[in-house]
Amino acid sequence: MEKNIKSADLVAEEIIVWAKEQGMETAFDRAEKLKPCPIGHTGACCKICFMGPCRLVGPDAEENAAGVCGATLPVVTARNYLRMVAAGTAAHSDHARDMAYTLLEAATGEAPDFEIKDVEKLKKVAGILDIPVEDRSKEDIAKEVAETFIAQFGQQKGEIAYIKRAPKKRQEIWRKWGIVPRGIDREIAEGMHRTNMGVDQDPENLMMNALKVSLADGWGGCMFSTDVTDILFGTPKPQKSTASLGVMKEDEVNIIVHGHEPTLAEMIVDASTEKEMIDYAKSKGANGVNLVGMCCTANEVLMRHGIPTAGGFLNQELSVMTGLAEAIIVDVQCIMPAITKVAETFHTKVITTSHKGKMMNAQHIQYDEHRAKDVAREIIKTAADNYKNRTTGGSRVTATTPVVAGFSHEYINYMQGGSYRGSFRPLNDAIMAGRIRGVVGIVGCNNPRIAQDSIHNYLAVEFIKNDVLVVSTGCGAASFGKAGYMTPETAYELAGPGLREVCEAIGIPPMLHLGACVDNSRILTIATQMVEEGGLGDDIADLPCVGIAPEWMSEKALAIGTYFVASGVYVIFGSESPVEASSVVKDIKKSLWPERVGGKLDFIQDPKEIIEKTLKAIDGKREENKLKKYEPGKFGAERVLLSMADRRKLEKAGQ
Numbered sequence: 001m002e003k004n005i006k007s008a009d010l011v012a013e014e015i016i017v018w019a020k021e022q023g024m025e026t027a028f029d030r031a032e033k034l035k036p037c038p039i040g041h042t043g044a045c046c047k048i049c050f051m052g053p054c055r056l057v058g059p060d061a062e063e064n065a066a067g068v069c070g071a072t073l074p075v076v077t078a079r080n081y082l083r084m085v086a087a088g089t090a091a092h093s094d095h096a097r098d099m100a101y102t103l104l105e106a107a108t109g110e111a112p113d114f115e116i117k118d119v120e121k122l123k124k125v126a127g128i129l130d131i132p133v134e135d136r137s138k139e140d141i142a143k144e145v146a147e148t149f150i151a152q153f154g155q156q157k158g159e160i161a162y163i164k165r166a167p168k169k170r171q172e173i174w175r176k177w178g179i180v181p182r183g184i185d186r187e188i189a190e191g192m193h194r195t196n197m198g199v200d201q202d203p204e205n206l207m208m209n210a211l212k213v214s215l216a217d218g219w220g221g222c223m224f225s226t227d228v229t230d231i232l233f234g235t236p237k238p239q240k241s242t243a244s245l246g247v248m249k250e251d252e253v254n255i256i257v258h259g260h261e262p263t264l265a266e267m268i269v270d271a272s273t274e275k276e277m278i279d280y281a282k283s284k285g286a287n288g289v290n291l292v293g294m295c296c297t298a299n300e301v302l303m304r305h306g307i308p309t310a311g312g313f314l315n316q317e318l319s320v321m322t323g324l325a326e327a328i329i330v331d332v333q334c335i336m337p338a339i340t341k342v343a344e345t346f347h348t349k350v351i352t353t354s355h356k357g358k359m360m361n362a363q364h365i366q367y368d369e370h371r372a373k374d375v376a377r378e379i380i381k382t383a384a385d386n387y388k389n390r391t392t393g394g395s396r397v398t399a400t401t402p403v404v405a406g407f408s409h410e411y412i413n414y415m416q417g418g419s420y421r422g423s424f425r426p427l428n429d430a431i432m433a434g435r436i437r438g439v440v441g442i443v444g445c446n447n448p449r450i451a452q453d454s455i456h457n458y459l460a461v462e463f464i465k466n467d468v469l470v471v472s473t474g475c476g477a478a479s480f481g482k483a484g485y486m487t488p489e490t491a492y493e494l495a496g497p498g499l500r501e502v503c504e505a506i507g508i509p510p511m512l513h514l515g516a517c518v519d520n521s522r523i524l525t526i527a528t529q530m531v532e533e534g535g536l537g538d539d540i541a542d543l544p545c546v547g548i549a550p551e552w553m554s555e556k557a558l559a560i561g562t563y564f565v566a567s568g569v570y571v572i573f574g575s576e577s578p579v580e581a582s583s584v585v586k587d588i589k590k591s592l593w594p595e596r597v598g599g600k601l602d603f604i605q606d607p608k609e610i611i612e613k614t615l616k617a618i619d620g621k622r623e624e625n626k627l628k629k630y631e632p633g634k635f636g637a638e639r640v641l642l643s644m645a646d647r648r649k650l651e652k653a654g655q
């Protein structure tokens, strides 16, 4: 890893250097100037009531240090942790609720611009929810599916519906410890109540509740959102596209869609290809409309339409600094307040679209699902009107990298045998034979306290060299896309011999783009399918799989990490631990969580140590499962993987 760079994304680094020369400030500069508060950073600051904030520091700041009310360091630290998980869960789940309402209105005709694109997935989801499908229209089924999802948020008793999608053994573990979520909103509200002044004062109870709340996220909000989005806009299949800040075009109206909920972005994708919109852009002197994505909205439109991605979280300010963005359209989550400040120097219009996420000094065009396409057209025209205001200022960058994105779990199933023989058998066999050593999910954000993408990329390359398949979502996926790793060629160039053979046979990259942050639920589904396929144990905790968020910053990332722990996975986060202040709480996540649910959460800053611990955990699971010992280049017997050509022949024969 190069020292003294702000970003391993070389195109971003070029703009960062340019900005410095122009005297413009970025998040990287602010991160340098503003050191994290050492008390809050380690979880030792309590600000839940107005007797404080109480900062539990000083010579007796061990476990007995207490705030004015007497709350000790472990209580304060565990409460802070639970609050972060509840906030992350609320964000994903509120996004999911909006998606469910869009599905409902699409089904009832109240949102006429939306349709049910993936009927097969709709029926599959209906089946999971015990909703009959025979002799019913897709609208009728969709209405009941949407209403069932919506009811899950406010459900007060019982178990959330998707819990039954987990392996049986996992469900039993959750029931044994009383951590099956009842309803999504109920768990978030109870988590907030427990952490209110003078309620739950037992760190163990608080940290077990964090697992419960997080399960409402992973097997609730995130999974609902993924499924509804696929039903409305189609289940992703691999798409070829390009990545980097160089995706913006000199001669076209550049519109950046940024944020998380894909509903409006989908409408903008459709409207941007309409003749009327293209003609309008031309009437303003441009050659057309160029739509690009940012953050997780980018992942959503990349994996369904091949819309190029300008990158993840830390590229948002830089995208404005290209001087080429006519408009940056934002909705919710991970929108940096700083973009309006940067936009003052350029012509870029920052357009907020959600009543939940307004910004000072931004233009607001309210998204309305009842007239979604018209709102999209209004936005495109507003951007086109702004084309004439473009100046020659800005850091022009042009380099882009090819990317293949859009590996839904359905496609991963398909790619291992085609429509008739699709299954997870080949992947399980390859793992059992030692051709693939294990699987890691490298997910999560960027954080300007770390050179952008540097740890993501370093880890991913090391893992594929070691025959470990990498799956990715969120800004981690953007990182690999920008680095050019998400192409099948990466397997030839960088993967170990076993992984390379598997990737070559199927024609896939060794790093698979699985989608946005909410699509971490796809990883849960893949893990469950691997268990159900057999040969790798009978629970997610048995799989040789590890989850890593090396450059995280968001509460949502912590909620995701926690639901993977609760699902039995060893999870490693980069950076310092947000519970570092309390050895009691550290011990709960190091010993109590693994004892009870099988998963563990470590915070490790050194990337080399992350690799060592990950490979050790993978090899340990291989040994526990009595799988062939992993030796590079030496594989046991396994079924032959069908090539794409063979698969097509078989499919033709089956038609």
Ligand code: MSK
Binding pocket: 260, 295, 296, 312, 313, 333, 334, 443, 444, 445, 446, 473, 474, 475, 476, 516, 517, 553, 554, 556, 557
């Ligand atoms: S956008 S939550 S910075 S992954 Fe989903 Fe990226 Fe993290 Fe936001």
